[in-house]
Every structure is written in C-alpha cells, then in structure tokens.
Amino acid sequence: MTPEGDKVLVIDGHIHLWDARPENRRNRYGLTFIESFWGSHVGMTPQDQRWDFDRFCWYGIEGAAKDLFEDGYVDYGIMLPTNLHDFYVNGFNTIDQCAAFKGAYPDKVILNGRFDPRDGQRGLDRLEAEHAQWKFKGVKLYTAEWNGVSKGYTLRDDFVAPYVEKCRELGIKNIHIHKGPTIHPLNKDAFDVHDVDYVATAFPDLNFVIDHCGMPRIDDFCWIAGQEPNVYGGLALIPSFIHARPKYFAQMMADLLFFLGPDRLIFGSDYGITSPKWIVEKLMAFQFTDELAQEAGTQLTMEVKRKILGLNAARLYDIEVDPVFQIPVPPKEDEGELTHPVVPGGIDVAA
Amino acid sequence: MSPLELPVIDTAEKAEVMARLDEVLDPELDQSVTSMGFIESVTVEGRVVDVAFRLPTFWCSANFAFLMAVDMKAAIEQLDWVAEARIRLVDHFAARKINEGVARNARFDEVFAGEATTDLSEIRRLFREKAFLGRQAGLLRALAAERGVEGALALTLGGLRELAHGSGELRPLAMRYLTARLVDGGPVTPDAPAFTTLAGDAVLVERYTQHLREIRRVRGAAEANAEMCRMYLEARYAGARPGTGTILEGKRDAHG
Numbered sequence: 001m002t003p004e005g006d007k008v009l010v011i012d013g014h015i016h017l018w019d020a021r022p023e024n025r026r027n028r029y030g031l032t033f034i035e036s037f038w039g040s041h042v043g044m045t046p047q048d049q050r051w052d053f054d055r056f057c058w059y060g061i062e063g064a065a066k067d068l069f070e071d072g073y074v075d076y077g078i079m080l081p082t083n084l085h086d087f088y089v090n091g092f093n094t095i096d097q098c099a100a101f102k103g104a105y106p107d108k109v110i111l112n113g114r115f116d117p118r119d120g121q122r123g124l125d126r127l128e129a130e131h132a133q134w135k136f137k138g139v140k141l142y143t144a145e146w147n148g149v150s151k152g153y154t155l156r157d158d159f160v161a162p163y164v165e166k167c168r169e170l171g172i173k174n175i176h177i178h179k180g181p182t183i184h185p186l187n188k189d190a191f192d193v194h195d196v197d198y199v200a201t202a203f204p205d206l207n208f209v210i211d212h213c214g215m216p217r218i219d220d221f222c223w224i225a226g227q228e229p230n231v232y233g234g235l236a237l238i239p240s241f242i243h244a245r246p247k248y249f250a251q252m253m254a255d256l257l258f259f260l261g262p263d264r265l266i267f268g269s270d271y272g273i274t275s276p277k278w279i280v281e282k283l284m285a286f287q288f289t290d291e292l293a294q295e296a297g298t299q300l301t302m303e304v305k306r307k308i309l310g311l312n313a314a315r316l317y318d319i320e321v322d323p324v325f326q327i328p329v330p331p332k333e334d335e336g337e338l339t340h341p342v343v344p345g346g347i348d349v350a351a
Numbered sequence: 352m353s354p355l356e357l358p359v360i361d362t363a364e365k366a367e368v369m370a371r372l373d374e375v376l377d378p379e380l381d382q383s384v385t386s387m388g389f390i391e392s393v394t395v396e397g398r399v400v401d402v403a404f405r406l407p408t409f410w411c412s413a414n415f416a417f418l419m420a421v422d423m424k425a426a427i428e429q430l431d432w433v434a435e436a437r438i439r440l441v442d443h444f445a446a447r448k449i450n451e452g453v454a455r456n457a458r459f460d461e462v463f464a465g466e467a468t469t470d471l472s473e474i475r476r477l478f479r480e481k482a483f484l485g486r487q488a489g490l491l492r493a494l495a496a497e498r499g500v501e502g503a504l505a506l507t508l509g510g511l512r513e514l515a516h517g518s519g520e521l522r523p524l525a526m527r528y529l530t531a532r533l534v535d536g537g538p539v540t541p542d543a544p545a546f547t548t549l550a551g552d553a554v555l556v557e558r559y560t561q562h563l564r565e566i567r568r569v570r571g572a573a574e575a576n577a578e579m580c581r582m583y584l585e586a587r588y589a590g591a592r593p594g595t596g597t598i599l600e601g602k603r604d605a606h607g
Contacts, residue, residue, distance in 0.1 A: 032409035032444065036583075039408055043582030151466055181410075191412075216379065216579070219481075219572035241575070244582055248575040255568050295564070 006302065008073075008284070009310030009325035011317075012276050014211060014236035014268025015077040017064050017101045018093040020057040030087040036181075037273055044240040045274045059272055061104050069108055072269070072276035075310065076319060078110045080140040080176055080211070095130060102134075110317055112138040112176065117163040118147045124166055131170050137317050138174030138209075139167060143195075155195035164203055173206050174316050175199075179221065180212025180237060191217045193224060200228040207316055209234045209266055218252060226259035232316070233260050235308070236268030242282045250288060254296035261297075262304040266313050280309070303327045355388050355589040364395045364432070368402070371426040378475060379415050380577040381482040384423065387577065388584055391441065398434035400427050405441050407583035413445040413463065414471055420453040442587075480549055483531040485570035490524040491546055491554075491563060497521070500559050508532065509541035 020034035034057055041056060051059075059067065068074040079101065084092035091097065095114060102111040113136040115127045130136070144152045153160070155177070167175060179193050193214040200208045211234035214221030218238075225231040233256050241249035256265055267283075269276035286300055293299040306327055314321050360366050372393075375384045384390060384404065391403040402423055406416060420438045427436035438453050440446045445463075452462030459471045494503040506514075511532065514525035533539055537551020544553035554562050 029444070035587075036408040036410050039583040039586040042586035043579075149465075181408075216572065216576040218575065219568045222568055241578070245575075245578045248571075248578050251571045252575055255571060258564070259568075 007324045008306055009314065009321060010073045010075050010276070010280060011267065011310040011313040011319070012068060012072070012074045012077045012269050012271060013209070013234055013266040013313050015064075015068065015074075015079055015271040016082070016093040017061065017079065017097055018058075018082075018272060019088065019090065019097060020092065022057075024088050024090055026085075026087055026089050033084070033087050033092075040237075040240070040270075040273050044244050046243050046278055049275060049278050056272065061101050064101060064272070065105060067275050067277070068271060069105070072271075073280045074108075074276055076108055076110055076313075076317075077271070078112060078138065078268075078313065078317070080112055080178075081114045082140070082142060082178075083114065083116075083145070086146055095134075099134070110137065112136055112140050112174075113172070114140045114142070115163055116145065116147055117141075117157070117160045118150055118153060120159070124163065127163070127166060128170065131172065136170075136172050138176055139172055140176045140178065140211075142178045144178070154192070155199040160199070161202070164199065164206065168203070168206065174209060175203075175206055176209045176211055176234060178211045179214040179217070181216070193217050193221045196221075196231060197224045197228060200231045204230055206230065207232055209316070211268070212237045213252075213256060215252075218255070222255050222259040225264070229264075231260075232264045232266055232312070234266050234268055236270040237273075239267065239279045239283055240270065240274055242279060242286060246286075250286075250292055253300070254288060254292045257296040257298055257304070262307045263312060265308045266316070267309045283309070355585055356391070357388065358390050358393045360393065362395065364400075365393050367430055368393050368395065368400055368427055368433075371430060372402070372423060375419060375422045375426050376482075377415065377577075377580075378418055378478040378482075379412070379573070380580065381478070381485055381573055382577050384419055387580060388588075389419070398432060399437065400430075400433055400435070401437045401439065402427065403439045403441050405584070405588065406443055407580045407587060409442060409444055411443065413443075413449065414459060414467070414474060416440055416443060416445065417449050417453070417459050417462070418471055418475065420449055424453055479531075480535060481569050481573065483535040483549065484566040485573050486524070486528040486531045487536075487546060488563065488566040488570040490521065490528040492567070493521055493524055495559075501556055504544075504546055504554055504556055504559065506545040507541060508539055508543045508545050511545040512541070 020030065025031055038053060038056055042050060055063070068077050079098040081095045081098050082093045095111070098111055102109040111134050113127060113130055113134065115123050117123065119126070127139075143154060146152070164175065167173070177196065179191065179196065191214070193210065196208060196210055207230050209232040210221060210225065213233040213235060215237055221233070225233060238252050238256070239249065241252070269279050284305060288296060288300055298304055306325070310325065311321065311327070313319070358365075358369070360369055369385060369390070372390055373383050373385050376382065377384060377387055377389070380387065389404045389406060391405050394401040404419070404423070420440055424436045424438050427433055438450065440449050443449070448462050452459070460467055460469060491503060494506065497503075511525060511529050514521050515529040516522075532545065532547075535549060536547040537543065546554045548554065548562075
C-alpha cells in the first residue's frame with residue numbers, strides 16, 4: 001500500500017531458504033561461500049537493517065515468513081533451489097528444504113524445480129518424479145555449478161536440449177538461469193551470457209529468466225535480451241544497489257528498461273541476502289532524473305513499478321491478479337465512467 | 352565501519368612500487384588495482400619486493416586474479432633496482448596455485464591444467480576492447496557537452512593527443528582514451544578520426560545517439576561492477592568480519 005492508497009502486488013521472484021549453519025558445512029568452502037554472501041549483505045543493506053552473521057546463516061521457515069510476508073510486503077515468493085552438496089552436508093537450499101517452506105505457506109510460496117543437465121537419464125527421471133509431486137511452473141539452472149570433474153557447462157552443450165524438451169513436455173515454461181556472480185569461475189569467461197541467445201532462439205515458446213541480469217555482464221545481457229522476446233531479466237541484485245549505490249542502480253535500470261522494456265523485468269530481492277522490505281520501500285519512492293528517463297525511454301512510473309514488482313511475474317506464473325493491483329485504465333473520452341477492465345491473468349489493459 | 356586498511360608507504364622504494372601498481376588495471380573493471388583497494392601491503396627487502404593483494408570475495412574469478420598478478424609482477428620488475436617481485440594473492444580459493452604459477456612464469460592453462468582449457472589472451476582482448484569503448488564513452492560525452500556533437504566527432508587523433516597532453520579539464524579522460532585508441536579502433540595517423548568503432552570506422556553524426564548508447568552500456572556495466580567489488584571488499588576487510596574463514600583463523604594459505 002502506497003501513501004496514495006494504491007495497492008501494489010509484490011512477487012519476489014528470487015528467494016531462498018538456506019542452511020549455512022556450521023554443522024551443515026561440509027568443508028571450508030561452505031564457510032567461504034556464505035561469507036561471500038555476507039559481504040553482499042553488509043555492503044548493500046542499510047546499517048540499521050542488517051542481520052547478525054548467525055541469523056544470516058540460518059533463519060528458518062518462520063524467520064523467512066516474517067521477513068518476506070510480514071515485514072517485506074511480499075504477496076508471493078518464487079523459490080529457486082540450489083544444491084551445493086559439495087559444500088554443504090544436506091545441501092544449501094535444496095528442493096526439499098524449499099519444499100518445507102512451501103508446505104508451511106502453500107498459498108504464498110511458489111516452488112521451482114532444479115536440474116543439472118549433466119546428470120543424464122537419472123536427472124531426467126528425477127525431474128519428472130519431482131514435477132509429479134510439486135507441479136513446477138519453473139526451474140532453476142546453475143551453469144557454473146561443479147559436478148564431478150565438470151566445472152560448469154553452457155546452454156549450447158548438447159546434453160542440455162533433452163532437459164529443456166522435457167520441461168516443454170511437462171508444461172514447465174519458465175527456465176531461470178543463474179547468470180551472475182559465480183562460485184568457481186575458471187574457464188574463459190564463466191560469466192558469458194551469449195549461450196542464452198542460443199537456447200532462447202531454439203525454444204521460442206519457453207520463457208528464459210536470466211537471474212541477476214547477467215551481472216557482471218549486464219551490458220552483454222541487455223544487448224542479447226533486447227533481441228529475444230522470450231528472455232526476461234531477473235532483477236535480483238540490481239535493486240539491492242538502490243541504497244548504497246543509487247546512481248548505478250538508476251543507470252542499470254535505465255539500460256534494462258531501454259533494451260527490454262517494462263514488461264520483461266522481474267523483481268527479486270535475492271532473499272536471504274537481504275530483506276525485500278527496504279528495497280521495496282526505496283524502489284517505490286525512486287524516480288529517474290529527467291535525463292535518465294529519456295535514456296530509459298520511460299520514467300519509473302507507478303505503472304512501470306507495478307509491472308516490475310508483480311504483474312510481470314504473475315503473467316509468467318499464471319497467478320490470478322486481484323483487480324485492485326491492476327494498472328488503472330483512464331476512461332476513454334466517450335465513456336462516462338471510470339472502468340477497470342481486467343484481462344484474465346493478463347495485465348495488458350493499458351495496451 | 353572501520354576504514355579499509357591500505358598499505359603503509361613510508362619509503363621512496365615503496366612509493367616507486369606503488370606508482371608501478373597504479374598502472375596495473377583490473378582488466379574487467381578497467382580501474383587500477385590501487386584505486387580498487389586490492390593492494391594490502393608492500394614490503395621491500397633489499398632488491399626483493401613483496402606485494403600482498405586481496406580481492407572482494409574468496410570466489411572471485413581466478414582468471415582475472417591471475418592476469419592482475421602477472422601484470423603486477425611485470426610492472427614491478429621493470430624497476431631497475433628490483434631483482435624479484437613476489438606477488439601474493441591472499442584469502443582466495445586459488446591463491447596457492449596462482450602464486451606459485453606466477454612466481455615461475457607459468458601460463459594460466461598450465462597452472463590450472465584439467466580445469467581451464469584456454470589461455471587468457473582471448474579474455475584479455477575482450478576486456479581491452481570493452482575498455483576502449485568505455486573510455487571512449489567517457490570522453491565523447493564530455494567533449495560533446497563542450498563542443499557539440501559535430502565538433503566532438505570532428506576530433507582527429509592529433510587533436511586527441513593535444514587534449515591528452517594539454518592542461519584542460521579533459522586531460523585525464525583524453526589520456527585514458529588515447530592509450531586505448533592507439534591499440535584499437537583503426538588507423539593511428541594524426542589525421543585519422545579520434546572516435547571510431549572497434550572496426551575502425553569513424554563515428555558519424557547521424558549515428559551518434561545510437562553509438563553513444565551502445566558504448567555507454569558497456570561503460571555503465573564496468574562502473575557498476577567496480578562499485579559492487581568496492582562494496583564487497585569493504586564489507587570483507589573493513590566491516591564486521593564474521594571472518595571466520597580467512598583472517599581471524601590465521602589460515603590464509605590453508606586452501607590457497
């Protein structure tokens with residue numbers, strides 16, 4: 001609810017429920033990994049909103065519910081599982097861990113699946129079995145993850161297509177791909193985003209949400225996404241700049257809006273890196289300078305914010321949207337009354 | 352939050368070393384390793400220089416870390432009084448491999464045999480080209496504000512050189528761009544256009560807006576990345592340091 005009384009739908013498109021407690025750390029990598037996340041938390045979160053390190057390592061189901069649904073304005077949260085069994089005994093943020101959150105808050109949590117295309121038939125079977133249980137609408141891929149001797153893969157690798165085909169068959173239409181800061185980047189350029197182009201062209205009927213917008217290759221991402229209508233920018237990490245580095249937040253948003261437009265950006269807080277609370281508050285209050293609005297092709301209007309914060313994700317995930325959250329349509333001159341038409345599941349009422 | 356500790360520079364030799372390090376760039380960010388706060392300490396013993404450097408996270412890219420270490424070693428060993436420069440990356444998953452490899456002048460793909468299959472010349476070229484575009488964006492925008500678009504685009508390489516060696520406000524931007532333009536962007540005769548595409552074509556007035564948008568995207572990304580690195584580095588080394596994995600345990604080289 002804004003000070004003006006507008007109700008805004010908030011879908012956090014990027015949340016986790018992780019366990020980095022000492023007893024779950026398999027080795028020192030488990031510690032250094034969560035420490036890197038901690039650097040992000042401390043670097044970007046306003047001082048009075050920071051958590052202590054132990055709380056950061058483990059906040060549990062009720063902690064997450066409070067941070068997201070009670071304090072954080074979140075109506076729905078999309079969970080993106082990450083295994084990391086090499087670092088954590090029971091995994092870091094596995095489907096099972098996320099499923100417990102889904103079990104406790106079934107109406108608010110959207111549980112995505114995950115797979116590693118290097119797992120062959122075994123992985124395909126598991127995806128099918130997990131889908132039978134959870135009816136995924138999206139999956140998360142982590143191209144830089146280690147798997148045995150492999151230190152990562154690209155979406156061009158020939159073992160990827162069978163998995164994407166399986167997603168089509170199962171009706172999983174949202175493929176989230178982590179293209180952001182990576183764990184063990186070694187080869188040529190582990191951040192490379194050009195493989196997204198390839199897979200998006202090959203599967204035009206699926207949506208590819210590129211998490212973290214390819215950062216640190218956001219420039220390449222903007223260029224590629226601009227040409228592929230089924231590529232979306234998963235914003236997680238970008239809005240976190242809004243407190244510590246608002247100028248760079250604004251620049252990145254302007255580029256994203258120019259190249260992708262307001263209909264293909266999905267808000268994400270990257271929870272538990274930080275809380276959506278302060279990000280949503282600052283985002284709702286944020287405006288471009290006139291110069292930047294011109295660069296972006298649009299001001300950060302209420303309409304744009306509604307789309308980014310919730311309506312775009314609602315469209316991808318078939319979430320029914322209450323009319324109060326929709327973008328109000330100004331009355332046509334020849335109509336005497338104010339109307340708020342709602343397209344089922346859609347948002348293009350302003351078109 | 353306590354400030355980030357920087358190396359103590361209390362001798363002329365150390366100052367000379369730091370001046371060399373000022374010239375070493377993080378290839379991805381196109382900013383110097385000193386301005387990024389990566390240099391933790393500099394020690395000089397006789398003709399041997401020891402430089403400890405740190406990065407924003409334990410998991411930062413090994414390839415960029417390796418390139419910076421190689422460049423630091425080469426830059427310092429150019430000083431005629433230096434017999435050996437020892438470069439020590441600290442608190443990093445690949446520290447031991449990188450430090451040993453750089454010390455014996457090994458190639459990246461030798462050091463990471465079985466993990467990395469490519470040498471780093473390609474990535475170096477890629478980011479050198481991004482740096483060219485980023486530097487051009489900075490200068491072109493500033494110059495267009497001063498002279499108008501047509502005036503700015505009329506600048507020749509000779510004119511760029513004058514700006515770079517002149518006393519105007521644009522001098523630092525011009526010098527940065529000149530050093531990139533002399534390597535990339537086509538012919539370098541004095542009458543060649545200063546502002547060119549990577550392919551070496553002059554930037555045309557009617558393409559200005561589009562061109563500037565394309566290259567500002569590259570520059571904006573590098574700047575945002577650098578800010579992210581600064582935030583993480585400060586959180587890691589000047590902040591609360593839950594720091595259980597690195598400094599406080601005194602296990603710097605355990606995994607390195």
